[in-house]
Amino acid sequence: MLKAAVLGATGNVGQIFVQLLDGHPWFEVTTVAASERSKGRTYNEASRWRQSTPIPEAVAQMEVVDIDSRAVKDVDIVFSALPSAVAGKVEEDFASAGYVVVSNASAHRMDPDVPMLNPEINCSHVSLIEEQRRKRKWDGAIVTNPNCSTTVLTLPLKPIFDEFGINSLIVSTMQAISGAGYPGVASLDIVDNVIPFIGGEENKMETETQKILGTASKPADFKVSSSCHRVSTIDGHMEAVFVETKKKAEPNAVAEAMENFVGEPQKLKLPSAPEKPVIVTWEKDRPQTRLDRMEGKGMSTVVGRIRKDPVLGGVKFIALGHNTIRGAAGCGILNAEYLKVKKFI
Ligand SMILES: NC(=O)c1ccc[n+]([C@@H]2O[C@H](COP(=O)([O-])OP(=O)(O)OC[C@H]3O[C@@H](n4cnc5c(N)ncnc54)[C@H](OP(=O)(O)O)[C@@H]3O)[C@@H](O)[C@H]2O)c1
Incomplete structure (x- = not known):
């Protein structure tokens, strides 16, 4: 088992890390860190646990530590x-101290040397x-994931792009609280x-989508x-997407490309990989946030209402x-x- 620290463990995303890592076959939470407000308290006291499954026993009694890399040991x-x-x-x-950091924050996402x-x-x-590692002279690494709405969007875009x-594409979001x-x-x-x-979100969606669909050194050149x-849903981001394709794209062919897409x-x-990254539904009023957000244990994007777009000349659809x-x-x-399978950790 690899030992994991979660920084910001008491927050919304931190709690989902703790929840999803409970019983994970490769990673075990051994350190929880948060702000001065939480430091020194048990995780149970500090986190105000808001998930529908019980707080994992092993983590509940852990003492929350400082986010200082010197306070986090043996992970x-x-x-x-x-x-x-x-x-x-x-x-x-943390990267300077030799750790591999997998981050949800936007601070380093657009750095040219950060995946x-x-x-x-x-x-x-x-x-x-x-x-x-060469440029920054450290043995650790920072790897980020995209902003939440970009993550949902780019899964169905990839098979269209390929x-x-x-x-070009236009996207209009309905994002959960x-x-x-x-x-x-x-x-x-x-x-x-x-x-x-939503402060900063539009720029993030535009630039991050180009970075992800580009090569490691050059962003994709389509316009976003x-x-x-x-909106007042609790979890689940819905997006209305309108894509101008280079080649003619019939809705059925787009659906087939999405259905067949795997990475x-x-x-x-990998243990957390959904069987299907993109699930296509043909029901006229789906996907719906409350009904479909947990598809693929919450790891799939559900796409529906794929149809021709008469303005951009490609397709339009709903993603959730x-x-x-x-x-x-x-x-x-x-x-x-x-990263573990590729021996970076
Ligand atoms: N929510 C999403 O859907 C989502 C999706 C993608 C990415 N993200 C990104 O993920 C990150 C966390 O988001 P969130 O929604 O979980 O936020 P959140 O609920 O506000 O949680 C923030 C966490 O950071 C800790 N923290 C705050 N200020 C700190 C400080 N000065 N020093 C040390 N710890 C501090 C908090 O600790 P205390 O409890 O002790 O205050 C808490 O554990 C953000 O960068 C966000 O942009 C969020």
Whole structure:
């Protein structure tokens, strides 16, 4: 078993890390770290556990420690679920101390020498780790996953990109409240409401999508326009996607490409890999957030309503994925599994 530290373990994403790593065949949580507010308390006291499964016994009584790399001892991998403003320096300190850090934060995502992996799509970007180690003179590494809405979007885009090419795309999101962390958006702001603004999110979706679908050294050259909205669902980001393809793309052919799509995690049979990264539904009113967000144990993107787009000349569809599982901790764990198999850990 490899020993894992979770930084930001008490937060929304940190709790999903603790939940998903409970009983994991390769990784075991041995250290939980968070802010001064939580330091010195048991995880049980500090976390205000908000998940539907019980708090894992082994973690419940652990003492929460500081996020200082000198306070974290004897671990093989570090999962970071820290706010970006805090994560940048802390993750660098851990990488300098020789740890491989798998991060959910945006602080290092767009650094040219940091792989931002959505592993079915761009595992080959791990080659950047060598460059990162050489340039930054450290033995550890920082590997990130994309922002939650980008993770959900890029899974169905990859088979379209490979088979039909993409000139441009437009995406409009309906994002769950849990995407804003805890306590997140005030209930009086979000109940009975839609907020048509999520700070920084549109730029992240545009640039991260190009980085993931590009090569390790060059972003993809299609144009992306996104509009991001917070809606009053708890988990699950829904996205309306409109794609201008390079080659003619009939909806049935697009559906077939998505259905047949698998990546390295499926070929390697990684423990957290969903059987199907993209699940296509033909029911006229699906996917729906409440009904479909847990498909593939929350690791698949569900796509529905694939149809011709009369304006851009390609296809349009609805995509749905679980923001704190596939969009955050689940993707991080899948990345860690890939890094272990490839002997980076
Ligand atoms: N929520 C999502 O769907 C999602 C998806 C993808 C990526 N992300 C990213 O994942 C990260 C975590 O998000 P979240 O939703 O879990 O946020 P959150 O619920 O607000 O949790 C933040 C965590 O970081 C800790 N923390 C905050 N300030 C700290 C400080 N100054 N020093 C040390 N620890 C500190 C908190 O500890 P205390 O409990 O002790 O305050 C808590 O454990 C963010 O970078 C976010 O952008 C989130």
